[in-house]
Amino acid sequence: MGDFSLDKISDLSTELYVGGAWTAASDGGRFDVLDPATGQVLTTVADGTVDDAISAVDAAEAAAASWAATSPRERSEILRRAFELMTGRADELAHLISLENGKALTDARGEVAYAAEFFRWYAEEAVRGAGSVMTAPSGANKIVVLHQPVGVCVLVTPWNFPAAMATRKIGPALAAGCTVVLKPASDTPLTALLMGRILADAGVPDGVVNVLPARRSGAVVSAMLHDPRVRKLSFTGSTEVGRILLKEAADQVINCSMELGGNAPFLVFADADLDAALDGAMVAKMRNAGEACTAANRFYVEASVADEFGRRLAERMSALRVGPGTDDDTQVGPLVNEEAAAKVHELVTGTVDAGGRVVVGGTRPARDGYYYEPTVLADVPMGAPILGEEIFGPVAPIVTFTDEAEAVRMANDTEFGLVSYVYTGDLARGLRLSEALDSGMVGLNRGLVSDPAAPFGGTKQSGIGREGGHEGMLDYLESKYVAVTW
Numbered sequence: 495m496g497d498f499s500l501d502k503i504s505d506l507s508t509e510l511y512v513g514g515a516w517t518a519a520s521d522g523g524r525f526d527v528l529d530p531a532t533g534q535v536l537t538t539v540a541d542g543t544v545d546d547a548i549s550a551v552d553a554a555e556a557a558a559a560s561w562a563a564t565s566p567r568e569r570s571e572i573l574r575r576a577f578e579l580m581t582g583r584a585d586e587l588a589h590l591i592s593l594e595n596g597k598a599l600t601d602a603r604g605e606v607a608y609a610a611e612f613f614r615w616y617a618e619e620a621v622r623g624a625g626s627v628m629t630a631p632s633g634a635n636k637i638v639v640l641h642q643p644v645g646v647c648v649l650v651t652p653w654n655f656p657a658a659m660a661t662r663k664i665g666p667a668l669a670a671g672c673t674v675v676l677k678p679a680s681d682t683p684l685t686a687l688l689m690g691r692i693l694a695d696a697g698v699p700d701g702v703v704n705v706l707p708a709r710r711s712g713a714v715v716s717a718m719l720h721d722p723r724v725r726k727l728s729f730t731g732s733t734e735v736g737r738i739l740l741k742e743a744a745d746q747v748i749n750c751s752m753e754l755g756g757n758a759p760f761l762v763f764a765d766a767d768l769d770a771a772l773d774g775a776m777v778a779k780m781r782n783a784g785e786a787c788t789a790a791n792r793f794y795v796e797a798s799v800a801d802e803f804g805r806r807l808a809e810r811m812s813a814l815r816v817g818p819g820t821d822d823d824t825q826v827g828p829l830v831n832e833e834a835a836a837k838v839h840e841l842v843t844g845t846v847d848a849g850g851r852v853v854v855g856g857t858r859p860a861r862d863g864y865y866y867e868p869t870v871l872a873d874v875p876m877g878a879p880i881l882g883e884e885i886f887g888p889v890a891p892i893v894t895f896t897d898e899a900e901a902v903r904m905a906n907d908t909e910f911g912l913v914s915y916v917y918t919g920d921l922a923r924g925l926r927l928s929e930a931l932d933s934g935m936v937g938l939n940r941g942l943v944s945d946p947a948a949p950f951g952g953t954k955q956s957g958i959g960r961e962g963g964h965e966g967m968l969d970y971l972e973s974k975y976v977a978v979t980w
């Protein structure tokens with residue numbers, strides 16, 4: 495077991511961060527944060543109330559005009575400092591993520607590097623403002639388009655990437671000149687609180703970023719979405735909660751960006767480089783122990799190579815070391831909580847009941863904590879429940895196909911459309927499928943798509959809008975058109 499403990503982070507506060515001050519919840523409430531490796535309480539955190547949420551909106555509103563008027567260069571330099579501070583504290587942040595989320599340190603280190611990049615990328619984007627001027631087709635006037643910050647934003651993030659899902663929103667919001675209230679997931683509020691500290695140290699003025707852990711997330715977020723000063727919601731989480739929030743946001747017609755669930759197909763054709771496909775499968779399936787919206791959820795393998803692919807995938811999965819995330823040699827940490835581990839097991843037993851076969855794994859190890867064995871399931875019949883929902887665990891179900899048309903049909907047979915993966919040696923086929931697959935992103939002979947410089951997001955019930963890249967900042971800007979004659 496690693497010897498990292500929370501008290502090694504001297505400036506980690508467990509209070510709310512509102513208006514530049516660290517404060518207790520208005521009713522004094524606190525909630526427990528658990529260590530997924532043991533199920534024991536790590537610490538407690540202030541439990542934000544509806545009153546605290548309104549105070550956070552007060553603070554964000556009070557800071558909005560001066561932050562919007564701060565020069566792009568100054569905003570850029572603050573974000574750049576935040577990138578450097580995060581990078582300088584990468585090891586500490588990685589341990590903190592691993593402690594509260596459970597993920598293996600290697601995954602946590604990868605997350606910190608990825609998360610910090612959003613600050614660097616948006617530091618660079620902040621000074622590349624893009625308005626436009628054109629002559630109207632009639633010739634009567636000019637059309638001037640200004641990009642202005644949308645205003646106060648509510649950011650709601652999940653537990654699976656507690657740093658990266660926050661920076662992917664805070665980076666573009668701050669670059670655009672918006673102020674924010676971040677409501678982190680209740681399983682992982684500590685990383686968000688440390689990010690608040692880092693942003694303050696980088697020079698973010700009081701009230702520009704507020705961090706509000708709250709166990710009663712429904713009431714707290716709803717109160718903010720009904721406050722007329724709030725102009726935008728950016729949510730990352732499940733489709734189920736996304737639907738609720740879209741309805742809540744409808745009352746005030748709030749601008750919404752939604753990064754929701756996925757159900758990624760991973761297609762392997764017989765002409766693929768099988769070694770590369772296995773490497774890609776391991777990344778797409780096992781990054782974060784499968785707790786990623788981009789995780790390969792359904793493996794569709796051409797029948798002639800399916801046995802070999804399944805056997806070799808099982809060999810690699812069974813060689814992984816499962817253990818506490820903070821142990822240096824762990825490759826697969828525990829899942830985030832008991833509910834998550836129980837749900838994964840239920841999907842596995844349901845698949846076996848439906849006729850699937852366990853090639854490796856399929857059980858919860860007999861130890862404390864929320865662990866699940868890396869698992870490969872073969873001969874999974876179409877219609878098995880595991881193919882219809884996010885597994886969010888280290889389980890790879892394999893289905894076979896016989897031709898390209900069938901593969902596309904199976905891959906698109908889902909209400910989700912976040913990402914698809916294709917392995918083929920035929921470039922024309924790869925490009926054809928990249929068009930045919932109904933998802934916002936495609937990994938073509940690659941098992942990892944996430945990149946701060948690229949537009950990340952989904953089609954269908956995987957969401958609305960894009961985060962990252964140039965597109966990610968547009969979500970925090972209003973286009974204002976001025977008609978003028980000169």
Ligand code: NAD
Pocket residue numbers: 650651652653654655659677678679680711712713715716730731732733734735736738739752753754755756786787788884912952956957
């Ligand atoms: P979740 O939907 O349960 O929670 C997400 C956030 O919403 C948390 O902060 C939670 O406290 C809050 N929340 C929950 N109920 C709420 C309510 N009624 N009102 C307001 N807020 C509420 O999701 P999760 O379990 O934390 O995260 C896993 C999900 O996130 C998966 O579905 C995964 O695919 C998705 N995800 C998507 C992306 C993406 O970019 N598309 C990235 C990461 C995770």
